[in-house]
Amino acid sequence: MKKEILRTEGDVNISPGRTKWMESNNSHKETQHLLAEDERLFLHQSMSTPCIDVLEACNNATICNIQGKSYLDFHGNNVHQVGFANPYVIEQVKKQLDELSFCTRRFTNRTAITFADTLTSLLPKDLNRVLFAPGGTSVIGIALKLARVVTGKHKVISYWDSFHGASMDAISAGGEAVFRQHLGPMMPGAIRIPPPMNNNGFFEDEMKSADYLEYVIEKEGDIGAFIAETIRNTDVQIPSKKYWKRVREICDKHDIILILDEIPIAMGRTGKMFAFENYDIEPDILCLGKGLGGGIIPFAAMVCRERYNIAQNISLGHYTHEKSPVGCAAAQAVIDYIKNEDLLKKVKIDGDWIENELYKLQQKYAIIRNIRGIGLLWGIELRHSHNDKSATEEAEKVMYSCLEQGLSFKVSQGNVLQLSPALTIERHELERALEILDNAFSIL
Numbered sequence: 001m002k003k004e005i006l007r008t009e010g011d012v013n014i015s016p017g018r019t020k021w022m023e024s025n026n027s028h029k030e031t032q033h034l035l036a037e038d039e040r041l042f043l044h045q046s047m048s049t050p051c052i053d054v055l056e057a058c059n060n061a062t063i064c065n066i067q068g069k070s071y072l073d074f075h076g077n078n079v080h081q082v083g084f085a086n087p088y089v090i091e092q093v094k095k096q097l098d099e100l101s102f103c104t105r106r107f108t109n110r111t112a113i114t115f116a117d118t119l120t121s122l123l124p125k126d127l128n129r130v131l132f133a134p135g136g137t138s139v140i141g142i143a144l145k146l147a148r149v150v151t152g153k154h155k156v157i158s159y160w161d162s163f164h165g166a167s168m169d170a171i172s173a174g175g176e177a178v179f180r181q182h183l184g185p186m187m188p189g190a191i192r193i194p195p196p197m198n199n200n201g202f203f204e205d206e207m208k209s210a211d212y213l214e215y216v217i218e219k220e221g222d223i224g225a226f227i228a229e230t231i232r233n234t235d236v237q238i239p240s241k242k243y244w245k246r247v248r249e250i251c252d253k254h255d256i257i258l259i260l261d262e263i264p265i266a267m268g269r270t271g272k273m274f275a276f277e278n279y280d281i282e283p284d285i286l287c288l289g290k291g292l293g294g295g296i297i298p299f300a301a302m303v304c305r306e307r308y309n310i311a312q313n314i315s316l317g318h319y320t321h322e323k324s325p326v327g328c329a330a331a332q333a334v335i336d337y338i339k340n341e342d343l344l345k346k347v348k349i350d351g352d353w354i355e356n357e358l359y360k361l362q363q364k365y366a367i368i369r370n371i372r373g374i375g376l377l378w379g380i381e382l383r384h385s386h387n388d389k390s391a392t393e394e395a396e397k398v399m400y401s402c403l404e405q406g407l408s409f410k411v412s413q414g415n416v417l418q419l420s421p422a423l424t425i426e427r428h429e430l431e432r433a434l435e436i437l438d439n440a441f442s443i444l
């Protein structure tokens with residue numbers, strides 16, 4: 001298949017920038033050997049294989065390659081809210097492994113029950129039924145199926161450019177066309193609307209996206225659900241409270257199930273345990289994953305309204321590791337750690353600091369068109385000042401320069417540098433990251 005460069009969720013590994021990086025980082029024999037072996041054995045994909053480097057260790061906010069070089073990891077696949085190799089999470093996981101390492105279907109276990117209780121106690125009163133699964137995409141699938149069962153309708157609305165996972169049902173409902181290319185036919189009934197982007201979106205006013213949602217619901221007449229990320233993680237799109245309140249109203253008025261996908265951004269990323277808490281709204285179904293397993297155990301959860309508990313005769317989430325005691329132990333430890341360490345408070349303080357620093361950077365470099373973020377999730381959007389065009393090449397240059405200097409992050413949509421550090425990152429590390437970014441922009 002032709003190697004077109006399609007930039008969406010993250011930066012790609014077939015760009016000229018990548019070739020240059022590989023050529024200038026080819027002196028370490030074992031690294032070269034392992035990268036070649038990896039390339040020989042794994043199926044190639046644009047955002048993973050061939051890979052960029054070989055890791056040997058990870059700890060809190062950093063990852064370390066086999067040559068001993070450390071990178072501050074502001075990417076982390078969004079699993080590192082409590083830091084990599086969090087000692088408390090590891091201790092709890094080890095304890096669980098010694099006690100009960102797996103729970104066979106038809107049986108339950110104390111750890112799963114305790115964690116289900118902990119999770120639902122943090123959520124609005126009526127969000128109190130859970131299903132667990134080994135990954136985010138799986139709980140999205142469960143949510144979509146549950147919405148069909150509850151409403152009797154198969155149609156679902158989502159945003160163009162949204163991402164909800166890589167399986168066939170998730171790419172069908174998702175809005176990134178490149179994820180569907182060459183793969184059809186897709187699941188029927190997915191209808192997409194323009195997202196409420198706060199700059200350079202389809203609508204000048206984000207509320208128009210809400211109006212359009214209602215328009216489509218009324219025109220179609222048989223929509224079951226609306227699925228969206230509360231805050232778009234990859235290119236950091238943050239709707240207003242007014243927008244979300246209006247969407248909630250629309251869903252209530254038309255009996256549409258509101259599925260919020262917070263797989264990458266819950267567990268404190270936005271300064272709240274769950275992102276929807278920033279908006280004074282409640283979802284009907286909430287999807288969690290990634291950092292829920294502490295970056296150690298693949299683990300995800302779907303939480304829904306009590307009244308949706310009506311599918312006794314079907315298996316909506318028939319996953320082998322459903323009531324995983326080890327996954328639940330990790331997730332319990334993540335929540336306990338966030339609370340015990342008062343991490344949400346730290347995120348707010350660090351978020352204010354980073355916002356200030358990023359605005360200073362924007363004053364210095366005209367190519368920085370927009371800074372946006374919340375808590376410890378930030379996006380730096382690059383555009384050419386003379387024509388407002390996406391500065392894709394420059395974004396890649398900044399990224400590779402930062403990698404060279406020991407800071408890793410992803411570039412989303414080709415021109416948004418996404419900064420998503422461990423919430424446990426130390427202030428001097430944040431300072432170092434900003435210094436590295438400044439250096440990278442200065443040599444553009």
Ligand SMILES: Cc1ncc(COP(=O)(O)O)c(C=O)c1O
Pocket residue numbers: 135136137138140163164165166229233261263264289290
């Ligand atoms: C918003 C969103 N939803 C769902 C998923 C799928 O999660 P997983 O990769 O754990 O299946 C992702 C993964 O990147 C995501 O970013």
